[in-house]
Amino acid sequence: MTTVSEIMSRDVQTVAPEDTLQKAAQCLRDCDVGSLPVSSGTRLLGMVTDRDITVRAVAEGLDPSQACVSDVMSQQVQSCSADADIESVMRQMGDAQLRRMPVVNSNQELVGIVALADLALKSGRHIDETVREISQPN
Amino acid sequence: MKTIDGQTVGQLMTREPVALSPHDSVALAARLMDELNVGALPVCENWEVRGLLTDRDITVRVIAAGLDPATTATADVMTERVRCALMHHSVAEALALMGTVRIRRLPVLDDQQRLVGIITLGDLAAQAVPGVAETLRDISTPAAPDRSIAPAAAPEAALA
Numbered sequence: 001m002t003t004v005s006e007i008m009s010r011d012v013q014t015v016a017p018e019d020t021l022q023k024a025a026q027c028l029r030d031c032d033v034g035s036l037p038v039s040s041g042t043r044l045l046g047m048v049t050d051r052d053i054t055v056r057a058v059a060e061g062l063d064p065s066q067a068c069v070s071d072v073m074s075q076q077v078q079s080c081s082a083d084a085d086i087e088s089v090m091r092q093m094g095d096a097q098l099r100r101m102p103v104v105n106s107n108q109e110l111v112g113i114v115a116l117a118d119l120a121l122k123s124g125r126h127i128d129e130t131v132r133e134i135s136q137p138n
Numbered sequence: 139m140k141t142i143d144g145q146t147v148g149q150l151m152t153r154e155p156v157a158l159s160p161h162d163s164v165a166l167a168a169r170l171m172d173e174l175n176v177g178a179l180p181v182c183e184n185w186e187v188r189g190l191l192t193d194r195d196i197t198v199r200v201i202a203a204g205l206d207p208a209t210t211a212t213a214d215v216m217t218e219r220v221r222c223a224l225m226h227h228s229v230a231e232a233l234a235l236m237g238t239v240r241i242r243r244l245p246v247l248d249d250q251q252r253l254v255g256i257i258t259l260g261d262l263a264a265q266a267v268p269g270v271a272e273t274l275r276d277i278s279t280p281a282a283p284d285r286s287i288a289p290a291a292a293p294e295a296a297l298a
Contacts, residue, residue, distance in 0.1 A: 025202035034194065051177060053201055054193035058168035061208070064201045 004089055005082040007119065008103050008112035014039040015048060017070035021057050024048055024069050037102045038073045042109040044102055046073035079104045082111055090119055147232050148225035150262065151246045151255030157182040158191060160213035164200050167191050167212050180245045181216045185252040187245050189216030222247045223257055232257055237273040 014037045015024045027036055028050060035049040048069050056072035057064060078096045080089045082103050093101055093116060103112035156174060158167055158181045167179060171193055178192040191212050199215040200207055223232045223244045236242060236259055246255040259273065 022201055022204060025197045029198035029202045050193045050197040054168045054196045055172035058165060058196055058201065058207045059172040061165065064207075065204065 002086045003082065004080055004084050004086055004103055004114050005112070007086065008082065008114045009118070010112045012037060012102075012110060012113045014110065015069050016040065017045055017068065017073070019069045021053055021062070021064040021067050021069065021072065025053055025064065028053075033100065035100050037077075037110055037113065038069055039110050044077070044079060044104055044108060044110045045070075046075045047077045047102065048073040077102065079108075080114065081105070086114075086119060089114060093119075145229050146225065147223045147227045147229070147246055147257050148255070150229065151223075151225070151257040152261065153255045155180060155245070155253060155256045157185070157187075157253060158212050159183070160188055160211060160216075162212050164191075164196055164205075164207040164210045164212060164215060168193075168196055168207065178243050180220070180253055180256070181212050182253055187220055187222060187247070187253050188213065189218045190220045190245065191216040220245060225249075225254060229262060233262060233273045 013027060013031045013033075015027055017038055017040060024036065028034065034051075035047050037044055038046040038048055052072045052074065053064070056062075057067055062071065078092060078098060079102045080092060082105065089101070093099070099116045101114050102110055103114055105111050156170060156179060158170070158179050160181055160183060162181075170179060171177060177194075178190055180187050181189040181191055189212075195215055195217060196207070199205075200210055205215070221235060221239045221241065221244065223235060223246045225246055225248055227235075232244065236244060242259040244257050245253055246257050248254045262273075
């Protein structure tokens with residue numbers, strides 16, 4: 001069994017709920033990722049994505065230099081445990097149509113992030129089913 | 139897996155695509171992406187593709203840069219020189235192109251180079267097309283996508 005801790009990234013860039021959307025957008029750009037965990041200290045509060053900023057802020061006419069991450073982030077986020085089996089995590093990511101998922105410890109503290117790219121590159125297992133689920137139109 | 143011999147991009151693509159004008163504001167583009175539940179829209183003049191605008195472009199080229207979405211035109215921040223599939227391309231050709239340019243969503247052109255549809259990795263995955271997993275692996279490999287901004291030019295009909 002391969003566990004999430006074997007393939008996850010431990011050095012996780014996060015944003016704070018009070019950060020402006022402009023700052024979050026700069027982090028998404030500079031980290032070259034499409035989603036970032038939102039945390040207060042080590043506590044995971046949510047996730048914010050390119051898409052959240054586009055459809056919840058820009059489409060709604062919010063000012064990105066004033067509106068903050070907590071205004072647009074998703075709060076009910078999927079996460080997994082570092083000792084979870086990657087096969088179950090792949091199913092979970094497929095069901096939730098996620099490409100990046102935060103990893104938490106038993107205290108719900110953020111300890112890493114796992115990406116579909118990590119699974120594809122390091123697991124050496126079939127990801128066809130996950131791919132198909134993630135790629136389905138909603 | 140079912141056989142897909144002979145299937146073309148034209149048979150699997152989504153028709154009647156919604157396109158932006160180069161003069162449309164980024165704010166309008168964001169509203170359309172929200173309503174249509176898509177992450178990318180082609181930018182066209184007379185159905186000739188001038189570029190592609192994604193939710194990623196809006197985040198990194200408009201919001202991160204401090205531009206005002208209401209007064210920024212799509213033409214100023216879109217990705218130009220968009221790679222396009224052709225209707226008669228095979229599924230294998232479309233997959234190869236998606237893997238090469240690391241894009242999940244390609245505009246589809248007819249023989250007159252006019253936009254007639256959109257083909258996505260999801261369209262191909264829904265058909266249980268062999269090769270999808272390999273393409274996703276290519277797309278997901280950490281590297282900058284091949285969406286370099288270049289001087290405006292006619293869209294490339296790759297694999298022509």
